[in-house]
Amino acid sequence: MQTLSEMRLKLVKSSEVGEENETSEESSKALLTVDEYYQHAEQYAHEIRKTHDVNEIIRILDAVLSETRDLHQSDEMSNSRHKISDTEQKIESLKHELALIRELVHTDQMTGLFNRRGLDEHFIREAARADRSKNPLCVILIDLDNFKEINEIYGYPFGDNVLISLARTIKNALRPTDVVARYGGEEFIILLPDTEINDAVRIIQRLQRMLASNPVLNKDNQPVSITISGGVTLRQTDEHQHTVIKRVDEALFRAKNTGLSQIEVAL
Known part of the structure; x- marks a missing residue:
């Protein structure tokens, strides 16, 4: 199974070539297909199930959110942009809720200081x-x-x-x-x-x-x-x-x- 870092490397490797004359055709090849997106989503879900670290979960959600936004540029998903936007909002909402949980876990409720x-x-x-x-x-x-x-x-x-x-x-x-x-x-x-x-x-x-x-x-x-x-x-x-x-x-x-x-x- 690919690690998260390996999956992200695959997504960005074409942009790291650093050539200013890179063609739009070459750029489009780096975009996710729907099948790749769902495959990665399953792997991210597996990583989330394996950890109890809120910080790690938020990092994984950041990766999911980035790939979800990548779909905006995919011709394959041109007719489903409203669904993508809805997914983005749900991921952002989950990130916010997890951030609040992280704050509660690390904060003394009486004084507001760290615990x-x-x-x-x-x-x-x-x-x-x-x-x-x-x-x-x-x-x-x-x-x-x-x-x-x-x-x-x-x-x-x-x-x-x-x-x-x-x-x-x-x-x-x-x-x-x-x-x-x-x-x-x-x-x-x-x-x-x-x-x-x-x-x-x-x-x-x-x-x-x-x-x-x-x-x-x-x-x-x-x-x-x-x-x-x-x-x-x-x-x-x-x-x-x-x-x-x-x-x-x-x-x-x-x-x-x-x-x-x-x-x-x-x-």
């Missing part, structure tokens, strides 16, 4: 980029101080509001290129590309100041002070995500044992 799955995907990407560019990648792990007591005193709905408020504060304090995820419970991880340890520490300090100046109001409209502690580490070249997070978690543990609103660095 662990989303973090994993971005960590792989940022780590690879850092290794290629030889630039630093800092990792911060933040924990809300006394969150259990906050829930017990003010109730879980208020605790949820605190998490949402913290997530918003973190997003406002970061660059568009930074990545923040809810790691679990009241813990948040931040990936800081092209950032050294000292700058990462200053980011936590800025977050602490922002929280101090913007307390969360309880149901009686009274301000409740919120503090955070954090651990910071610098990822080493080719270092796996597991070891990086283990090290920054140990730094956070030391910070929590020191007191409220503390920061520890793991080198």
Whole structure:
């Protein structure tokens, strides 16, 4: 069975010759016939059934959509263009639905931040980029101080509001290129590309100041002070995500044992 890349290569090989004087007759030979289209569609369907990766499914649908559009140029399908357009719309709609599913799978529904799955995907990407560019990648792990007591005193709905408020504060304090995820419970991880340890520490300090100046109001409209502690580490070249997070978690543990609103660095 042909692979997807082999099928696409077959479709575009004539356009890659690069000859400006290529005749329209030669171009038309590269167009799909109806039989070829349905044969490829069956193979694409087989590939979709084999994977549970939404990103891969969307890539396959892109290939299907491209071939569907190719049929617009086929004389064989000149009388069925409305059917082709309908097929295109259905594929685009399916792609949109899958993109929404992918977002839900990678997003924490309460805070709107990435969840662990989303973090994993971005960590792989940022780590690879850092290794290629030889630039630093800092990792911060933040924990809300006394969150259990906050829930017990003010109730879980208020605790949820605190998490949402913290997530918003973190997003406002970061660059568009930074990545923040809810790691679990009241813990948040931040990936800081092209950032050294000292700058990462200053980011936590800025977050602490922002929280101090913007307390969360309880149901009686009274301000409740919120503090955070954090651990910071610098990822080493080719270092796996597991070891990086283990090290920054140990730094956070030391910070929590020191007191409220503390920061520890793991080198």
